[in-house]
Structures are given as structure tokens and as C-alpha cells.
Amino acid sequence: MKKLSIITLLALLAISVRAADYLPIIGNVLNRQTISLNGDWHYIVDIQEEGYYDYRMNPTRWGFFRNAKPQKPEDLIEYDFDASPTMKIPGDWNTQDQRLFFYEGTVWFEREFDYTKKAGIHTLLYFGAVNYDTHVYVNGKKVIHHVGGFTPFNVDITDALKDGKNVVILKVDNKRHAEAVPTQIFDWWNYGGITRDVLLVEVKQTYVENYKLALDRQDFKKIHFNANLNKGVGGETVTIRIPELKISQSLTTDGNGCVSAEIKAKPELWCPENPKLYKVYIEQGGETIEDEIGFRSITTKGKQILLNGKPIYLKGVSMHEEKSNGGGRANGSDDARQLIGWAKELGCNFIRFAHYPHNEHAVREAERMGVLLWSEIPCYWTIAWTNPATLENARNQLRDMIMRDQNRANIIIWSIANETPHSAERDAFLSNLAGHARFLDDTRLISMAMEVTGASNYVNRLNDNMNQYVDIVSFNQYVGWYRDVNDAPKMTWEIPYEKPVIISEFGGGAKYGYHGEKNQRWTEEFQENLYIENLAMIEKIDGLAGTTPWILKDFRSPRRVLPGIQDYYNRKGLVSDSGEKKKAFFVLQKWYEKR
């Protein structure tokens, strides 16, 4: 394999640090001074982007973002948001307008809101996520362009706002592209639109932009606290209070607007059996940010994963961010409680949120329910490894995933990729991401879902260069489904790394209610038998520290077209799309009871 020269690597690195029109995401937005813009938004489906380009495909000044209205009878305005249909935001367009079920392209969104500007207050416009390529306009003024469908972004719109009626308009395009992240093909539904909360956030001119509170990984009587203001202002007082731990400490910002401290404390440690969260208050400039934070340590020792210094087995399942009953993108605590509730019935203490960062409500709900998490960015299959813009995009998604959830005790693993083809270019790209993740957060474990690299004579080998950059070697295997049906009992595994092993995917499909012989594809009996054989095979693997079978619930995918069985659903769920438990559900449940 051709080794990339240091020069190339450095060039890639240099390009990736170039900042776009980017305002760091504001941490803990859910507990800030906010006004929700969720609700009914008008929308216009614009397949040929008539609202953005002129007939020569040049961006036009007369686009839909102007929200123009005829002033004189002879005026020609060929769009009208007020007369256009509405859909619920947050929500995807595919499940709200039947014409858009398969639609990939541009949709414009518009919403009016009244606002009164306040002296000394800055107003940020915050999006939990918009899939995929988004241009945002406030009162006709372009305020930000963002790419990436699963991470938050925000922008200061104070100058664009006016007292009284304001209008926010978005051009959202979810078309797939080879150089995008994810790339052109992926096995989930490409739900388009404003899929998470939209908020106005009111902050002082100088505010605490983000902060991190984490238990020391070795010394459980020490807490590390870091916070940064939105600007490099020294001499500002930032106070941290944790009443239950009798902590109240005031710190002064340095010239970069940052504070950091090591605080002595003996917190009760967060774990699945006792998901203890402490009320935390961060005060600055007359503002108080409240949060609920748990303290835990996550490390590895040889082939063991240690939670609070003790070995733990991650009894997991993989999960997509999709409502049940064909409801589209999940985006709230209710959806999360239902899905995580099913995982808990399985006996899980861990969930792999696949293949992209899920919404913050789900992460916090899992934290309250005592469920550990694997959070991943969608570097999925054949990413454009040598494209600097693709690397920057992936780095930005990684950064924003970490910056949003760095205080969540239940997130223990950052995953940088899934099933990616081996090459020097891929290794350079992914090792860059692994390094970036460690730079941004040195309190968690790094992994990625690898693939079995060789299997002959029933010997399965994992041989992946990326093993040196991750803390946990995880891989997907589909013995019994995509290969070697009924051969699981004969299989052996060679995983030559002194690191914990997670089987990040295994499983097979079944249509709920379809019954027959255990060798009949798509029957519950086939899936049940596959689980029985796979679990017996897997438990012999040396260093096995966790499993996240594919997958909790049947989910929509445009790649699954078998009539009467799939009907655009991947049927590898242990529960059907409406939560009916398949026979394999109980096989895994019993296996987890023993672990």
C-alpha cells in the first residue's frame, strides 16, 4: 500500500483547519434563554432550484429568499410562501407530504416571527440539524451556509433582525453527492428537511460559549472544569456551583476568554445501574446556565473496557434515529423513550447510535435512563478520501458532535467511520479524524466499525491498519446472512490486537409474523436460529467486550425493495417498525440476562 508522504498529510491537515463562515456551536442550548421557532413552516418544492438560479444557472438576486410580494398589479412574482402549504418543523418532508416520499432535491422553508430587540442582547439562530445543504436568510439577508445533516449550527442574526415582523427562509437540498459525508449510497432513508429544533437564543454580548466538566480518568476525586467565552476577553468572572457536592468556585478568564480548574470532589459515579446526575450552575455576567451532569471514567486495560475502573460488558444494540410506525426522523424525548425503552427490555446497557449523531434529546434521555452510548459520524462506505473539502466536512461534523455532547456521561465512544474500504488514502483521512477526536476530547474512547478482512476455511481474520489509531477494535460481520449460512458453529476468529473487541453489527432479516422452517429466509425462525448460532460463535471470541447487533427496529431504506417482505424496509430489526417483538428478540434478551 503506497504510504502518503508527510507533505501530503500536512497539506491535508493545513487545508482542514481553514475556518468557513463558522460560529462555534453554543453549548447546552436546551438550558439557555431561547424562543422556539418550531411549528408550521410554509414550504415550496423547487426541483430545478428556480428560486436560487437564473436560467443560465447563475445564482440570482431575485431568488425566493427575498420573499417578494407584488407591489403593483402588473408585478410578476411567481412564488408565494403565504399561499404555500405548511409542514411541521422539526420534521422530515418525506413523511409529511406523500409527493415527497422519494424526493431528493431542494425545498424552501419560510416562517414569520415577531421579535423585539433588547439592548445589550445578541440573538443567535440555532438549528439542531437540517439535512443536508442549507442556505439561511433572515429578512432577505444571507446569514449562513451549512453542510451536514446531523449536527447543530448557529449564527448571530442580531444585525439582520428588526423589531416587529421578521422572516426566516431556508433553502434545503438533500441531494446525495460523491464528495459529501455521507457519500452517494447509504442503507437508510435520506429524510430531508429541518429535522430538529429551531431556536432563537438570547445571550449577552459576552457569554459562556461552551464548557466541559469531566471526572479525571484515574483520580476519581478530581473534576476537570474548562469553559470559554465567545470572545477573547480576560478578567471576566466565571463561577461554577455544584450544590450537592458543596462546590462553588469563581475563576477569572485569561486573555483568550478561557478558564480551567481542577476541583477536588467525591461524586457518586454515573453508571447504568445508578445514572446519577448532579445539578450544575455556571454563572457569568449575570447569566446562569443550568445543567445536569454525571461523573464517570471510561478507559481500557488490555482487552477490557473499564467503567469507573471496573470491567464492563457492553450489552448493546444498534439503532437508527427513526420513529416507529413509519413516522420518519425521530427528534424528541418521546420518540427516544420509546426506542430506548425497547432496548432496555432487551437487557441493554449500551446503544450504538448509527451511523450519524442522533438528536440531543435522545442522548440526554439515554443518560437519564442509564444507557451508555456509541456516537458516530457518517463516514460510511466509500467516502472521497482525497478530497480536502470532504475531510474538512468530516472534521466539522466530528467537532460539532463532540462540542454538543462533551458533557454527557453516557457517551463513552466516538466512532469515526463504518465499513470503509482499505487504502492509504482512507487511513490518512481516518487517522486525521482519530487525531482530531483525541485533540478535542481526551476523556473518551475512539473506535470505528471495521470489516472482516479475510475468511477462509472457517478462519475469520481482522487485519486493519486503523487498529493503531483506535482504542477499541470493532467490526461488523454477517455470518449466517450475507455469507456462510449455518456455518457459524465452525467459525474461528483471529483478531491480533491487544485491545477490547466490539462486534458492532451482526444479524439477519425477518418479516414479523412470517413463520416457517428455520432455513427459510425471511421467517422469524431463520432470524432466531441465526441469532442462536451467532451468539454461540461470538461468545468464543477472545477479548469480546461488547455487541451491538444490527438492529433494534426495522427501518426504511431505499436499497430494500423486495415486495411483500421489505417494501423499502431493512427487516433486520429485532422488533418490527411498530414494535412487535420477533422471536430473535427473546434469544438476545436471554443471552444478555446471562452476561
Ligand code: GCU
Ligand atoms: C451494513 C451497514 C448497515 C446496513 C447493514 C445491512 O453493515 O453498516 O448500515 O444496514 O449492513 O446490510 O443491513
